[in-house]
Amino acid sequence: MNIQSKLSVTYILLLIIGIITISAYAILSIRFFLFAAGLDEFKNDMRIVRQAVESSDENTDFFPFITETTALFDYDLALFDSTGIPIYNTQPEQVYVDSREFLSEVVVDSVLGSNEEIYVMNDPTYSRLVAFAKVDDGFPSVSYLRISKDKEEYYEAVDNIRHIIYAGMLFSIAAVMVVSFIFSKYMAAPIKQLNDAALNIADGQTHETLEMDRNDEFGTLATSLNKMAERFKK
Structure with missing residues (x-):
């Protein structure tokens, strides 16, 4: 998985x-x-x-x-x-x-x-x-x-209200599944980019630069990988 x-x-x-x-x-x-x-x-x-x-x-x-x-x-x-x-x-x-x-x-x-x-x-x-x-x-x-x-x-x-709540619950679960898939895809994208870049560097492919315009930890890791690739070029 x-x-x-x-x-x-x-x-x-x-x-x-x-x-x-x-x-x-x-x-x-x-x-x-x-x-x-x-x-x-x-x-x-x-x-x-x-x-x-x-x-x-x-x-x-x-x-x-x-x-x-x-x-x-x-x-x-x-x-x-x-x-x-x-x-x-x-x-x-x-x-x-x-x-x-x-x-x-x-x-x-x-x-x-x-x-x-x-x-x-x-x-x-x-x-x-x-x-x-x-x-x-x-x-x-x-x-x-x-x-x-x-x-x-x-x-x-309560029985009538329960049916309404159950219908809303099922709709919410369906919405949660869609949103979770989109959100997880968004969160996993930079991790995949970093993983692919690290594998490329390990294989000696240091000519490519990882473009990741982020101000968080992912951006810091991307900068570190780019520096590592530059050192291997030398």
């Missing part, structure tokens, strides 16, 4: 590693930002759903009303009495519901001890985002409510 190929491969590898690292960081940053924004929206939606529950009473067509309200936000909802027994759930009975979505003593303490009596449970080991809230007014026997949603729904926008 000649010097140009070595330089080209080195530049390409370094720049590709940089591009991939930056792209991965961008995706993770966007993912984190979207989930953080979704978490705030989730808590705000809990306030709205609780307000809808508290604005209802026994004279309201309660359960259909709550189902329609929750469907607007695309959440699963459950209502509990004061003892934690579920009295209504939008999820079908045959659907498995994780124990973390039921009202336990720990959850009740967290709800009552939290600001606005709303407790958002974001368990890293659980795939769903869950929120519980205390209900003070509204339909009799309803004391607590729960809404939940799959976390992946907050990351759907």
Whole structure:
């Protein structure tokens, strides 16, 4: 492998590693930002759903009303009495519901001890985002409510953004390969000239002068080779 190929491969590898690292960081940053924004929206939606529950009473067509309200936000909802027994759930009975979505003593303490009596449970080991809230007014026997949603729904926008980033990454890699080839060719040219001149001098061809108008180390080496050729002529 000649010097140009070595330089080209080195530049390409370094720049590709940089591009991939930056792209991965961008995706993770966007993912984190979207989930953080979704978490705030989730808590705000809990306030709205609780307000809808508290604005209802026994004279309201309660359960259909709550189902329609929750469907607007695309959440699963459950209502509990004061003892934690579920009295209504939008999820079908045959659907498995994780124990973390039921009202336990720990959850009740967290709800009552939290600001606005709303407790958002974001368990890293659980795939769903869950929120519980205390209900003070509204339909009799309803004391607590729960809404939940799959976390992946907050990351759907990342998939589209990821495709854009990947396309940009591939374009950048292609551009890097072209630029690296041109740059390595530029960097290798004076080295090749010096190498050819040194070989010519070693073969006794001292009649040629190396023309290299540079102010860097390459120019200094060219001047030294020309002086060496002049001495061999004598």
